[in-house]
Amino acid sequence: MITMKTYKEHRCCLHLLTHSCLSPRLxxxxxxxxxxxxxxxxxxxxxxxxxxxxxxxxxxLGSGNLRQAVMLPEGEELNEWIAVNTVDFFNQINMLYGTxxxxxxxxxxxxMSAGPRYEYHxxxxxxxxxxxxxxxxxxxxxxxxxxxxxxxxxxxxPSKIGVPFPKNFMSVAKTILKRLFRVYAHIYxxxxxxxxxxxxxxxxxxSFKHFIFFVQEFNLIDRRELAPLQDLIExxxxxxx
Numbered sequence: 001m002i003t004m005k006t007y008k009e010h011r012c013c014l015h016l017l018t019h020s021c022l023s024p025r026l027x028x029x030x031x032x033x034x035x036x037x038x039x040x041x042x043x044x045x046x047x048x049x050x051x052x053x054x055x056x057x058x059x060x061l062g063s064g065n066l067r068q069a070v071m072l073p074e075g076e077e078l079n080e081w082i083a084v085n086t087v088d089f090f091n092q093i094n095m096l097y098g099t100x101x102x103x104x105x106x107x108x109x110x111x112m113s114a115g116p117r118y119e120y121h122x123x124x125x126x127x128x129x130x131x132x133x134x135x136x137x138x139x140x141x142x143x144x145x146x147x148x149x150x151x152x153x154x155x156x157x158p159s160k161i162g163v164p165f166p167k168n169f170m171s172v173a174k175t176i177l178k179r180l181f182r183v184y185a186h187i188y189x190x191x192x193x194x195x196x197x198x199x200x201x202x203x204x205x206x207s208f209k210h211f212i213f214f215v216q217e218f219n220l221i222d223r224r225e226l227a228p229l230q231d232l233i234e235x236x237x238x239x240x241x
Contacts (some may be wrong), residue, residue, distance in 0.1 A: 009039040017061055070214040081172050085214055089149055090176075092187040096200075097140060100187065107144060109136030114228035115187035115239045143179050150176055176210070177211075177220050184208050185235050209236045212230040 072081050080152065097104075111133060112120040121131035122142045134142070150156055156172055187195065187204065195201050210234050215221045226233060 001146050009126055018195065066210050066213045067217075070210070070217045072218075079169050079173075082220070083165070086176055087151060089211055089214070090144075090151065091179055092211075094144065096187065096204055096207060097144075097183055099198060099200060100191050100194050101137070104137050104140075104186075106135045106137060109186075109190060110185065112136040112139035112182070114182065115189040118185070118228045120182055131157070136190070140183055140186070143183065147176050147180065174220050175239065178222075178225050179209070181215075181221060181225065181229075184211065188229060188232065191218055203221055205236075208232075211238060 070085075072078055112122070113136065114120070119133075120139060121133050122128060122139050123131040124146050126144070130141070150172060154160075155166055156169060184204075188208075192201070192204075195204050208229075212226075216237075
């Protein structure tokens with residue numbers, strides 16, 4: 001069995017930019033702003049089985065059918081498919097948040113929130129065991145650093161051929177995706193005006209739609225966790241019925 005490789009750098013551009021269903025303004029990421037990412041990018045090595053899985057995803061995404069694109073390819077292992085996509089979503093969110101960091105400051109976002117009803121406190125169970133209240137930029141820094149650590153952990157994402165995924169892989173992947181969702185929620189609730197000014201709303205919407213369809217396909221995030229963006233999720237889903 002071929003397992004996940006180590007992710008040291010992100011490939012040169014997001015696969016979303018190849019979608020035929022996206023508007024031309026998504027190619028803004030080929031410019032100077034695209035080089036600004038919040039954390040170092042992760043890469044799936046070209047030539048690896050995981051890279052081929054990404055190419056498969058790109059081909060189906062290019063058809064414009066996101067529901068089909070998130071489905072497990074025939075003959076592939078579920079853990080491997082989830083791992084590949086988790087890394088890709090990390091890279092997407094990393095780049096999306098990187099474009100608006102100048103607007104997300106200790107002053108403008110003194111708490112990590114998604115609208116007036118939802119506030120997030122950080123704890124990772126290791127370095128910070130008791131949830132702490134902190135600003136959005138600090139929370140997201142904690143979050144993205146924690147995700148990086150999980151992706152680089154050989155016991156969770158093994159890099160050697162023949163080494164299986166651990167029994168707790170699915171639980172960890174669910175936690176990663178649950179926490180990445182919170183970055184989408186914060187961007188939509190607190191910074192969507194800035195996203196529109198940068199003309200990146202189509203990119204954000206398509207990335208989020210892809211993310212939601214993926215987690216729904218494999219029941220990876222509890223519905224209660226999605227509540228801050230439930231109206232948007234229903235709207236996106238209704239367009240595909």
